[in-house]
Amino acid sequence: MKKLSLLALLLCITWGGTQDIAAQNVTAESVRMDRTRLNIGAYHLQPYAWSEAHVRDVADCGIDFLICIPYNKELLDRMQKHHVGAIVSGIVPGWWGGDGKNAGTMEKACPLVLYDEKAKNFVDHPAIWGIDIGDEPSALDFPHYGRVFQRVDSLFPNQFPYLNLYPNYASVSQNSATQTVNQLGTPTYREHIAEYCRNVPADYLCYDFYLYSINVPKAYDNLSIVSDACTGTGRSMWIVLQVNSNKEDKWISENELRFQAYTAMAFGAENITWACYTAGWWHNQVLDKKGEKTQQYDKLRRVNAELHRLGPSYMKYRRVRTDFVSFDGTEWLKGVRLQSLKSFSNGVFDGLCCTDHSPLVVGTMLPRTGNGNQALFVCSADDPYDEHPTEHTLSFHADGWRISATGGDGPVKVNVGSDGTYSIAIRSNQGILIEAEAL
Numbered sequence: 001m002k003k004l005s006l007l008a009l010l011l012c013i014t015w016g017g018t019q020d021i022a023a024q025n026v027t028a029e030s031v032r033m034d035r036t037r038l039n040i041g042a043y044h045l046q047p048y049a050w051s052e053a054h055v056r057d058v059a060d061c062g063i064d065f066l067i068c069i070p071y072n073k074e075l076l077d078r079m080q081k082h083h084v085g086a087i088v089s090g091i092v093p094g095w096w097g098g099d100g101k102n103a104g105t106m107e108k109a110c111p112l113v114l115y116d117e118k119a120k121n122f123v124d125h126p127a128i129w130g131i132d133i134g135d136e137p138s139a140l141d142f143p144h145y146g147r148v149f150q151r152v153d154s155l156f157p158n159q160f161p162y163l164n165l166y167p168n169y170a171s172v173s174q175n176s177a178t179q180t181v182n183q184l185g186t187p188t189y190r191e192h193i194a195e196y197c198r199n200v201p202a203d204y205l206c207y208d209f210y211l212y213s214i215n216v217p218k219a220y221d222n223l224s225i226v227s228d229a230c231t232g233t234g235r236s237m238w239i240v241l242q243v244n245s246n247k248e249d250k251w252i253s254e255n256e257l258r259f260q261a262y263t264a265m266a267f268g269a270e271n272i273t274w275a276c277y278t279a280g281w282w283h284n285q286v287l288d289k290k291g292e293k294t295q296q297y298d299k300l301r302r303v304n305a306e307l308h309r310l311g312p313s314y315m316k317y318r319r320v321r322t323d324f325v326s327f328d329g330t331e332w333l334k335g336v337r338l339q340s341l342k343s344f345s346n347g348v349f350d351g352l353c354c355t356d357h358s359p360l361v362v363g364t365m366l367p368r369t370g371n372g373n374q375a376l377f378v379c380s381a382d383d384p385y386d387e388h389p390t391e392h393t394l395s396f397h398a399d400g401w402r403i404s405a406t407g408g409d410g411p412v413k414v415n416v417g418s419d420g421t422y423s424i425a426i427r428s429n430q431g432i433l434i435e436a437e438a439l
Contacts, residue, residue, distance in 0.1 A: 032129040032158065033065065033085060035236065038311030040304050041065045041087075041273035043240070044280035048291040050075045055082050058277070061286070061297060062304025065129055067162070067273065068280070076127040085129035087162045092118045092152060095134035095141070100171065100183040103138030110144075112151050119155040130162040136170070136208075137163075138185035139192050142199035149200050164240060165196060165207040168222040169214050189222070193229045205230050208240035208275065211260055212252060216384050219263070220361075221336040224322065227267040231320060238271035239264050243300055248283045254299040255386040255429045258408075261307060262379040262431030266363035268319025272307065274300060306408025313406045313433050317365035317375045325353055325360040332359060332381065344396075348374045348436050352396035354426075358382040360394075365433075374401075375435045380426045389428040396422050401436040 033039060042063045045054075055078040058066065065085035069075070079086055093110040097103065131152055137145055145163065152161040170183035172192075184192040196205065207226055211219045223239075230237040241260040245252055261272055277286045286296045327333050327340035343353040344362050354360060363377040383389050397420055405412035405424050412432055415423045426432055 032126070033160070035270070036315060038307060038315050039064045039271045040307060041067055041271065042243075042277040042286070043067045043273065043275040044278050045069060045075075046278040046291075048289070049278050049287055050078070051291075052078050052081075054287075054291060055079055055084060057293070057297075058082070059084050061277075061301045062308055063274075063277070066277070067130075068132065071125075073125065076125045080125070080127040084127070086125075086127050087130035087132050088128050089132040091122055091131050091156075092133060094132070095137060097136040097138050097141075097166065097183055100138060100181055100185070103182065103185050104140035106134075106137065106141040107144040110148070112147060115148065115151050115155060122156065124156075124158055128159055131156050131159045133161045133163050135164050136166045136183070138183065139195040140185040142195050146199040146201060149202060161202070163200070163202065163206065165205070166192070167207055167209040167214075167218075168225065169218055190225050193225055197229055197233045197235070202235065204236040204238050204271070206238035206240065206271070206273075210242040210246070210275070211384075212242055212250070212256065213246040216332045217334050217336045217338075220324075220333065220338055223264065223267040224338060227319060227322060230268065236270045237264075237268050237319075238273070239269045240273045240275055243274040243286060243296055244276050244280075244282045245284045246282045251284050251295060252299075253386040254303060255383070255389055257299060257303045258306075258429040258431070259379075259381070259384045259386075261303060262429065263361050263381060265307075265310075265314060265431055266319075266361040266377045266379045267322050268363060268365075270315070303408075309410060310406060310408050310431070310433065313435070314377065316367055316369070317377075317433075318368055319363050319377070320366050322361065322363045325362055326357045327359045327381075330359055332384070344376075346374075348398060348401060349376060349434070350397040350399075352376070352378075352394065354380070354392040355395050355423075356392055358392050373435060373437050375433055377431060377433050378426065379431045380428050383428040386429070391425055391427050394422075394424040394426050394432075394434075398422060398436055400439055402439055403434065403436055405432050405434045407432045 040063055045066050059082040067087040068089050069086040070090055071088055092115050095106050133152055149161050168189040172184045186192045209219055209222050227237055243252055279289055286300055288294050323344055324340045325344050343351045359381045361379040361381045365375040365377055367373050380392055403414050403422055405414050
């Protein structure tokens with residue numbers, strides 16, 4: 001079992017008040033999911049897509065693991081052969097917060113003894129990376145989830161417990177702290193996340209957000225709250241994004257996939273999951289109900305390939321903060337308490353912005369090894385609905401530093417002007433990691 005570092009414990013206490021997690025172990029990194037790399041997952045693989053050819057297509061699409069997989073040895077054997085991990089449902093009692101009417105009742109419905117009993121019948125398989133313990137619980141159930149998390153972590157030493165949280169557009173309590181007919185179980189979303197961090201001893205925080213069924217400002221607000229909680233408590237941020245659509249006539253575009261993924265990476269996401277690969281909810285999945293590829297397959301394959309190419313460079317760093325540049329005059333921060341800068345400076349990078357003043361999401365990154373390098377993850381955020389994609393030019397100074405850049409297609413050309421100004425071309429919805437090495 002891995003313990004939080006002293007710094008993470010202090011940050012944990014600072015971020016959310018007196019934290020129970022400070023006195024607890026956090027879960028060990030899975031021996032099967034390599035947490036040093038950027039992992040890409042997807043929800044659902046229905047029985048009509050269990051053939052070996054289908055599982056091979058999952059791997060070829062750049063998907064490292066699948067969620068909501070039932071225990072089926074033949075399927076798991078195929079997944080192992082093609083190096084696709086499974087987060088398996090049905091091994092332990094399931095729980096879903098739903099509309100909030102069941103909030104606060106999980107301990108009675110799912111006592112710890114049930115987990116002990118279920119574990120006795122479990123037959124391990126190398127393809128099983130995680131054990132699904134539930135989805136979108138109320139904060140009123142977080143204390144019990146903390147105990148469940150620890151018990152499952154102990155009962156299944158080769159797997160990690162998987163738990164996903166609500167987004168910020170779930171309903172909140174409007175009356176009292178004891179009200180249970182609400183989804184979050186807290187007066188605000190920030191308090192919901194704080195309660196999770198206080199009660200559940202996980203070293204990650206996973207939530208879903210389906211941007212094209214809601215809006216961009218709420219997505220940024222959600223990213224800000226969760227990423228700050230993860231930074232403050234030493235957790236890894238995992239996020240579930242949208243490849244399908246809640247509207248039958250809407251197909252998420254390739255650039256809209258990029259926008260979701262690269263903005264999440266600017267906030268430090270280390271695990272990106274797409275919903276849904278086969279039927280699970282909504283419309284226009286990656287495969288149709290006959291198991292045939294839709295137009296989403298090649299879009300997702302190309303974007304996942306970019307993420308995997310960028311992953312090794314990106315995962316050398318960890319996110320410490322995220323800023324918005326040149327968002328004034330746009331609608332993308334409307335209604336949320338997030339501020340925009342005219343340009344970005346941090347003592348290494350100076351005056352970073354686009355020459356046409358188009359909006360950027362800028363994540364400040366520090367190396368995990370403490371080697372003295374610094375980095376920025378920059379996402380061009382001018383066209384989240386893929387209506388007018390274009391190319392922009394990043395401009396900045398970085399005196400005394402050697403600059404390199406990497407994007408989804410590999411190394412990116414860095415130009416240096418006679419006055420020492422660096423410039424880099426960046427396309428709408430593209431993400432670029434800019435690294436600075438001291439001369």
